[in-house]
Amino acid sequence: MITVHLPRSSTVRDCKSLVGATWTAAGPRTAEVRNPYDGEKVASVTFATKHEVDAIVAAAARAQPAWAATPLKDRVRPLRRFFEIASRQTADLAESVVRECGKTRAEAMAGIERGLEIVDFAMSLPNFEQGGIQEVSRGVSCEVRREALGVVAGITPFNFPAMVPMWMFPIAVTLGNAFILKPSEKVPMTACRLGELMLEAGYAPGIFSVAQGDRETVHALCDHADVRAIGFVGSTAAARAVYVRATSQGKRALCLGGAKNHMVIAPDADEALTVRGVVDSFTGCAGQRCMAGSVLVAVGDGARLIEPIVRAAASLELGTTLGALIDRAARDRIAQAIGAAEREGAKLLLDGRTAVAPPGFENGNWLGATVIDYAKPGMACATEEIFGPVLTVLRVDTIDQALALERASPYGNAISLFTANGATARYVSERSTSGMVGINVGVPVPRDPFPFGGTKASRFGQGDMTGAGGVELWSSAKKITTRWASSRDANWMS
Numbered sequence: 001m002i003t004v005h006l007p008r009s010s011t012v013r014d015c016k017s018l019v020g021a022t023w024t025a026a027g028p029r030t031a032e033v034r035n036p037y038d039g040e041k042v043a044s045v046t047f048a049t050k051h052e053v054d055a056i057v058a059a060a061a062r063a064q065p066a067w068a069a070t071p072l073k074d075r076v077r078p079l080r081r082f083f084e085i086a087s088r089q090t091a092d093l094a095e096s097v098v099r100e101c102g103k104t105r106a107e108a109m110a111g112i113e114r115g116l117e118i119v120d121f122a123m124s125l126p127n128f129e130q131g132g133i134q135e136v137s138r139g140v141s142c143e144v145r146r147e148a149l150g151v152v153a154g155i156t157p158f159n160f161p162a163m164v165p166m167w168m169f170p171i172a173v174t175l176g177n178a179f180i181l182k183p184s185e186k187v188p189m190t191a192c193r194l195g196e197l198m199l200e201a202g203y204a205p206g207i208f209s210v211a212q213g214d215r216e217t218v219h220a221l222c223d224h225a226d227v228r229a230i231g232f233v234g235s236t237a238a239a240r241a242v243y244v245r246a247t248s249q250g251k252r253a254l255c256l257g258g259a260k261n262h263m264v265i266a267p268d269a270d271e272a273l274t275v276r277g278v279v280d281s282f283t284g285c286a287g288q289r290c291m292a293g294s295v296l297v298a299v300g301d302g303a304r305l306i307e308p309i310v311r312a313a314a315s316l317e318l319g320t321t322l323g324a325l326i327d328r329a330a331r332d333r334i335a336q337a338i339g340a341a342e343r344e345g346a347k348l349l350l351d352g353r354t355a356v357a358p359p360g361f362e363n364g365n366w367l368g369a370t371v372i373d374y375a376k377p378g379m380a381c382a383t384e385e386i387f388g389p390v391l392t393v394l395r396v397d398t399i400d401q402a403l404a405l406e407r408a409s410p411y412g413n414a415i416s417l418f419t420a421n422g423a424t425a426r427y428v429s430e431r432s433t434s435g436m437v438g439i440n441v442g443v444p445v446p447r448d449p450f451p452f453g454g455t456k457a458s459r460f461g462q463g464d465m466t467g468a469g470g471v472e473l474w475s476s477a478k479k480i481t482t483r484w485a486s487s488r489d490a491n492w493m494s
Contacts, residue, residue, distance in 0.1 A: 015045040015188035017052055017212045020059040021418045026052055029215075031185050036102030036324035039067065039363035043100065045188040049215035053220040056209045060151040060178035061226050063206030068148040068176035073126045075174050082170075083119045086112075089197070093473035096190045097161050102324035102365065108162075114445075117168030118466055120172035120447035128390045128449075128468075131477065134340070143480040148176030149228040150471035152474060153211075153221045154181045155242065157234045161190035167452070168231045169194075173207055176425040177229075180209045182221060186232075186326055188212050207400055222246045228391040230471065232256065233290075233464065236385075236457050243460035244388035254473050255271040256290070258385040259413035259454065263442060264402045264428065265294035265302035266419035272441055274305050274418040278391070279312045281416065281442030283369050286323045287389040288330075289460070290413055291436075295382055296393045302418075303395055306373065310349045313369035313391070319358040325365040325388060334388035338370055341392070347374045352389060370438050382424035385411070399424060407433050412455030414444050426452055436461065 015033070016025035019248035025046035035044035048056070067075070086093065094108035103111070131144035154168035161183065169179040183191035191210050198208040211217050221227050222245045229252040232242045236257030246253040263278055298306060316322040325331045335353050342348055348370070355368025373393040375382045381392045396402050406415050416438035417428045429437045437455035438444025446452055451469025453459050463472045 011220050012041055013043040013189050013192070014069060014082050015043050015192050015212055016045075017048045017056065018192075018208070018210035019052060019055050020209075021199060023192075024052060025212075029213075030156055031198055033100050033186065034327070035099050035364075036326055037098075037319065037364045038361050039365075043189050045185055045212050047185070048211045048217050048220075050216075050220050053211055053217060053224065055222075056180055056211050057224050058150055059206035060180060060209055061206075062151055063204050064148070064176075064178035067173075067178065067204060070176070072174070072176075073207055075176065076123050076126060078133035078202040079119060079123055079170060079174055082203075083116060083123065085197050086116060086119070087199055088322060090116075093162055093190065093193055096193055097187075100187045100189045101158060101161055102326060103285060103321065104323045104489065107323060111160050111163035114464055115163040117448060118166050118470075121309070121467065122174045125171070125174050125471070128471065140481065140483045143482070145478045145480065146175065146471065146475045147478050148477060149474060150177060151180065152177045152229040152231070153182060153227050154231045155218055155221070155234070157183065158186040159285060161187040162194065164233050165191065165194060167233075167466050167470070168474075169208060171466075172231075172474040173203070175471065175475045178207050178209070180211055180221065180227070182211045182213065182217055185212065185214045215458055218341050219245070222251070223249065228252065229474065233465070238462050240457075247461075252461075252473070254465065255459070255464055256343050256453065256454075257457050257458050257460065258387070258411060259290045259292075260295060260383060260385055260409050260411045261291065261414040261416070261434070262294045262295045262297055262300060262402070262406045262409070263416040264297045264399070264406075264418065265305055266399065266417065266421065266424055267301035268420045268424075269302055269305060269418035270420060270440070271305055271308060275308050275312050275417070277418060277440065277442035278305075278309050278421060279316075279369075282391040283313060283316055283322055283389045284443065286325055286367070288326065288387055290454075291445055293414075293442055294386060294391060295405075296391055297324040297405060298393060298395050299399055300397055306349070306371075306393060310371050310392075313371060314350055317353055317367050318368065319361060319364075322369060322389060325367055328365050330388070331365045331367050334367055334386055334390060337381060337384075337386050337388075338372070338390060341372045341379060344381075345374070345376070345380050346372045346379065346381060346392075349373045349393075377408070383409065399428065403428065403431050410457045413458040414438065414454065416442050416444060435464075454468045
């Protein structure tokens with residue numbers, strides 16, 4: 001019997017917006033949050049009104065100038081306290097993520113730990129190259145300084161309630177900005193916990209705020225004249241819309257969208273490494289992540305590994321090694337996509353629609369791992385983002401044919417290649433059009449100081465998220481040219 005270690009609780013959290021140091025919920029519009037594991041209500045969230053968004057931005061704008069004037073090494077101190085507090089409370093944060101998002105406990109912990117890595121990077125910013133000064137001519141120097149933008153906002157998705165916000169706000173606030181978090185209305189609880197921890201860490205009211213809500217809240221933030229920059233992670237359609245709305249009003253915006261990541265198996269791929277990498281990639285977080293490998297391209301004899309991949313995926317247990325989907329609508333949409341693939345002529349090697357829910361959790365949003373074989377390149381299952389634990393298999397004869405499939409995709413987040421040949425690895429990494437490449441790595445997420453970000457319809461805007469890209473995103477470069485002493489040398493600066 002499968003045992004799901006999810007504590008049942010009658011506690012229902014009332015999720016509000018953080019305005020300055022006060023949690024408020026004045027708006028009439030609300031939503032319920034239900035546990036993806038059992039369908040029970042775990043929270044209610046009140047959406048911020050436009051008036052509340054104005055109040056949030058006003059509090060941030062009041063606090064930001066003094067914060068930006070604080071020396072960088074002093075701006076790191078409350079972040080260090082946040083890191084210490086959050087590190088002690090990872091189990092509590094993980095519980096919040098599990099209850100509202102449906103991840104396994106291990107996945108929730110891993111996301112928080114990854115988020116804390118970004119915090120750790122942000123704490124190193126005093127030692128990070130922020131600019132520089134150089135004598136460019138006799139008596140003349142040029143200097144570059146990194147300066148805060150002002151009030152900035154991060155709009156984050158449901159699938160990583162702790163990690164994606166921590167991709168943004170640690171770097172943004174340490175650079176001197178005031179940050180407003182607009183979480184998905186499907187996962188408001190973890191955002192509240194982050195706000196509580198930021199206040200406990202000693203940040204002045206207004207430096208970190210939470211604006212609960214939906215599309216109307218996003219529009220209010222994009223339209224507000226005092227919000228200088230927007231960071232966004234979500235679907236491609238939403239990313240494009242937010243980018244257009246924000247940039248049309250002169251704001252800086254980096255909006256990361258969806259993906260259809262390809263995993264290429266070369267004939268010489270190592271079986272154990274490949275099977276583990278492929279299964280972890282397409283089933284991790286129940287496939288609800290933009291870095292999931294959802295198309296498997298078997299090159300020639302690489303197809304020999306399809307059967308062991310199916311066996312490994314079939315061994316996953318709902319609730320322990322495979323989490324739940326965010327809601328019933330997502331489950332139904334993915335089930336329909338699987339059915340459509342079958343009707344188009346593809347073959348189901350593993351059908352997650354028949355997976356049995358864990359005892360006592362029959363009302364959860366469950367879908368088992370699914371493998372669709374013998375798909376054609378133009379099928380929807382091979383081209384459209386499904387966002388679930390579904391793997392579509394395409395079979396080709398050569399590496400160049402595999403690359404052609406990847407290049408034809410409108411998305412460009414990631415490609416993974418499984419091979420034992422270094423020359424093949426170099427060939428693919430040089431010719432792929434994706435922003436992130438994995439060699440024998442199913443989820444090629446760079447670690448700091450290397451930034452995260454894709455290409456094509458997976459990203460709107462310049463720059464990247466996290467690492468050095470985060471420093472670029474949340475600050476501006478001021479260039480200063482100085483001349484004090486006169487010189488006999490004649491040049492263009494005389």
